[in-house]
Amino acid sequence: MPLFLADTPAAVQPPTVVVTAERAPEQRERTAASVSIVDSKRLDRLGEPLLSNVLRLLPSVAVATSGPAGSITEVRIRGAEANQTLLFIDGIRANDPAAGNVPRFELVGADLADRIELVRGPQSALWGSEAIGGVIALSSDAGASPQLSVEGGSFGFARAGGRTNVTQGNVSASVAGGVQRATGIDSFGAPGGDKDGYANLALRTRVEWRPSDQLTFAATSFGVSGRSAYDGYKDFVHADTADVTRNRLGAIGVNADWREGGWQVTASASILASRNRNLLAGDFVNQTAGERRSVGFQLARELTTGAVHHRFILAGDADKERFTASDAVYSGATGQRRSRAHEALTAEWRAEAGPLTTDMAVRRDAFNRFKDATTFRGSALLSLGRGWALTGSYGEGIAQPTFFDLYGFFPDSFVGNPNLKPERSAGWEAGIRYASGPVSVRATIYRQRLHDEIVDVFLPTFQSTTANATGTSKRAGLELEGEWQLSPTLRLAANYAYLKASERRDALDRPVQELRRPKHSGSLVLDGQKQRWTYGASLALVGDRRDTDFDVFPARTLTLKGYWLAGARIGYQLNKRVQLFGRVANAFDRTYQDVVGYRTEGASVDAGLRIGLR
Structure with missing residues (x-):
């Protein structure tokens, strides 16, 4: 997505910096990685309450929501599984260890981020487990405009939120948060069925102290x-x-950063905790809880030898995860108390020599529950002049088995497999880019192979379990992206993605199409500002997908029809501080399902008020 400021001439745009394509921040045009970025202006102008609706607009991202807004939401990148996406929130690893290591996008409101960064493709050589499909980073931006807002509309939707920041001497602080709710619709659609609504609360803070120019x-x-x-x-x-x-x-996380004479030293620590509690008609059914304690250290050195500029990075990471489960239905039979730990060492070398930029990284992950793993990534970018560049990369990824895959137990349906191995992926991509003034275009092809995929297996006892597949799952595709600053008041982005994803559970099986992954997807997004008006609009294409219907026996695989999803927001500035706005979602009133048997909302209209704090 483009980062041009709609009210600033394109010629004076600052370089766009990405933070997850390498172990250190780098300019977007100097990295070979496939990166998409959504800045705070575009997020504000689109006005989406949940970030999953913004992710749907990015290349090769498939979003599947099991019902109306606020329901379980799975995000798949380049055909990977939902638990093969790694999420960072302000630099903290945020996948939920108590919910299958998936990012909890159904909980992530737009108030949690001022900026979205997506890096596609295997990135485990940089960031470790779960980084098979790609990495998503949500971050706060001290430069985002402080504001308060309230809105409400269709399906009982209501939302209130805000953000602010302050700087006093060498100390700066920012805080943002919001609450939203909706009564929703009956996702099952039975006559007289009850409505399935949601309520979410989100809060984030950041405090930074710079006692000197070198230390933060x-x-x-x-x-x-x-x-x-x-x-x-x-x-x-x-x-x-x-x-x-x-x-x-x-x-909560803390970090210290010191820079001096080409050296940089960073140390960090964080604690994440989660709890997921299920009830039926108000009665407790079961619960899972998780915790992750992490520490990290990174040493970086930049130097120049002759015509080559180098950056060397050595990083160490360690974490420990805990998982508990309990229930009322089975008299505690599903109860679990598990833990695991792992350490990792990463080395990265980046070199720039004239038009050529290369980057190589290798990582060794040592697990106390599985066999250790080594992953590699290498990339190159060659500038051809006149705005043209060629890119290429090879990357490997791993994903640990989830606690539920290993130890989950439901007497009437499921038993875990403690002998599972981590999933392994490897693949390459190649691309060509053009960027000149207000226009940029990218075309990328990629191919990945997934080994030891964790799949469900049905037992003679009428239970299911998990196992590592002996076959190889294949994913390949094409991505086309375009960005255009039409004028100082309007910017446009468009993309199209083709995906061929097949699963092969056994080496002798015929490959079958992966579920909930459209072959064709894309989007068109525009936003801008002119005088008192601000505006944003999007159009997302989700092609036909396959899914399994378990309401019949034997279960059958069927095709979910594709759909177009349109939304728009327009705001009018009454004065320097106060803005009135209106927003429409699913403007074409499409009837669609992301998951078999779960209905989604039709067209909706919201209106609200935004107050600037400066």
Whole structure:
């Protein structure tokens, strides 16, 4: 996504910096990685309450929500599984260890981020486990405009939130948060069914102290809390039930950074905790809880030898995870108390020599529950002149088995497999780019292979378990992206992605199309500002997908029809501080499903008020 400021001439734009494509921040045009960025202006102008709706607009991102807004939301990048996406929030690893190591996008409101960064492709050589499909980083921006806002509209939707920042001498602080709720719709659609709504609360803070130009200390935190009603299963069949899930996820992190004469030393530590509690008609059913304690250290050195500029990085990371589970339905039979630990060492070398930039990284992960793993990544960018560049990279990824995959137990349906191995992925990509003034275009092809994929296996006892597949799953695709600053008051971004993703559980099986992944997807996004008006609009294409219907026996695989999803927001500045705005979602009133059996909302209209604090 473009980062041009809509009210600033393109010729004076500052360089766009990415933070997860390498172990140190780098200018976007000087990294070979496939990166998409959404800045605070675009987030404000689109006005989406949940960030999953913004992620849907990025290349090769498939979003599947099991019902109306606030329901379980899976995000898949380049055909990877939902737990093969790594999420950072203000630099803290945020995948939930108590919920299958997936990012909890159903809880992540737009108030939690001023900026979104997406790096596609395997990145485990830099960031470790779960970075198979890609990495998503949400971050706060001290330059984002302080504001308060309230809005409400269709389906009982209401939202209030804000952000502010302050600087006093060498200390700066920022805080943002918001609350939102909706009564929703009946996701099952039975006559007389109850509505399945949600309520979310999000808060984030950052405090930074710079006692000198060389030294910086920072403390960050975030927390999300949510309640979502959903329709579950009764007698093994999807039904209109009174299920409710209550979720909490929070973290705090600290880091110190010292820079002097080409050297940089960074140390960090964080604690993340989560709890997921399920109820039926108000009665406790089961609960999971997780905790992750992490520490990290990084040493970087920049120097020049002849015509080559080098950057060397050596980083060490360690974490320990805890997982607990309990229930009321099975008299505690599903109870678990598990823990695991791991350490990692990463080395990265980046070199720039005229038009050529190369980057190589290798990482060794040592697990106390699995076999150790080594991953590698190498990339190159060659500038051809006149705005043209060629890129290429090779990367490897791993994903640990989840605690549930290993130890989960439901007497009537599931038993875990403690002998699982981590999933392994490897792949390459190649691209060509053009950027000149207000226009940039990118085309990328990629191919990945997934080994030891963790799949469900059905047992003669009518239970299921998990196992590492002996076959190889294949993912390949094409991405086309364009960005255009039409004028100082309007910017436009468009993308199209083709994906071919097949799963092969056994080496002798025929490959079958992966579920919930459209072959064709894309989006068109525009936003801008002119005098008193601000505006943003989006159009997302989600192509046909395959999914499994478990409400019949035997279960059958069917095709979910593709759809177009349109949204828009327009604001009018009454005076220097006060803005009135209106927003429409699913403007074409499309009837669609992301997951078999779960309905989604039709067209909706909201209106609100935004107050600038400066």
